[in-house]
Amino acid sequence: MNNHWNKVIYRFWAPFYDYLFNSGPFLKARKTIFENLEIKPKSKVLFVGVGTGADLRFIIGKDVAVTAIDLSPDMLDRAKNKYDSPNVKFMEMDAQDLTFTPESFDMVIANLILSVVPDPNQCFQEMIRVTRTEGRIIIFNKFAPSSEDLPLIKKIIRPVVAMMGTDIGRHFEPIIVPYENYIQVEEDASALFNGMYRKIMLRKTEKEDVII
Numbered sequence: 001m002n003n004h005w006n007k008v009i010y011r012f013w014a015p016f017y018d019y020l021f022n023s024g025p026f027l028k029a030r031k032t033i034f035e036n037l038e039i040k041p042k043s044k045v046l047f048v049g050v051g052t053g054a055d056l057r058f059i060i061g062k063d064v065a066v067t068a069i070d071l072s073p074d075m076l077d078r079a080k081n082k083y084d085s086p087n088v089k090f091m092e093m094d095a096q097d098l099t100f101t102p103e104s105f106d107m108v109i110a111n112l113i114l115s116v117v118p119d120p121n122q123c124f125q126e127m128i129r130v131t132r133t134e135g136r137i138i139i140f141n142k143f144a145p146s147s148e149d150l151p152l153i154k155k156i157i158r159p160v161v162a163m164m165g166t167d168i169g170r171h172f173e174p175i176i177v178p179y180e181n182y183i184q185v186e187e188d189a190s191a192l193f194n195g196m197y198r199k200i201m202l203r204k205t206e207k208e209d210v211i212i
């Protein structure tokens, strides 16, 4: 997977995306990600890979400042057309190379992006960098089960599915390992399809805060 191809494939997906991934079980799962989510007034919220803005409805209207980035102008245009609000700033940007200063955001939301960017480790590192200490990172994503090697069928279809813009073989656990002394997992639960998609809530702490 690479950025050039992601732009091409998400130009293709943009007109259909909401029909497939912003309705039915996906919409239901998205609602569960955001229910009971505490956001303080005036918070600064970053959507990483906002796509067509499927999750903006859960945040806009709250008293927060939203920044939403995506690599694909076609996906971003769909989001912009839906949410023409002074409280949302849309930016075309690579999630692996965010242009924000460290600790810029109170909350970073990364839904269906860690399986899409070419380098999920680099993307995650950037998300942590721009989250303020005591801030939260929300992830809704599919990951391969932590303990298992990929089944043969998944190994075979993985490159084909990757051509369509997503990687079905990534694990979350190795991505978080380098940050375990200051990124605390507050929740890691099944969100959809028996745990294939997970809701993961993280808190960035002062390094000595986490009790191991």
Ligand SMILES: C[S@@+](CC[C@H](N)C(=O)[O-])C[C@H]1O[C@@H](n2cnc3c(N)ncnc32)[C@H](O)[C@@H]1O
Binding pocket: 003, 006, 010, 021, 048, 049, 050, 051, 052, 053, 054, 055, 069, 070, 071, 072, 075, 093, 094, 095, 096, 110, 111, 112, 113, 116, 117, 118
């Ligand atoms: C599966 S969609 C998810 C969109 C949205 N977060 C959602 O939950 O519906 C993946 C998104 O990641 C974007 N993307 C792919 N590579 C990216 C990159 N390097 N930086 C930022 N966004 C990227 C795509 O353009 C697409 O909008």
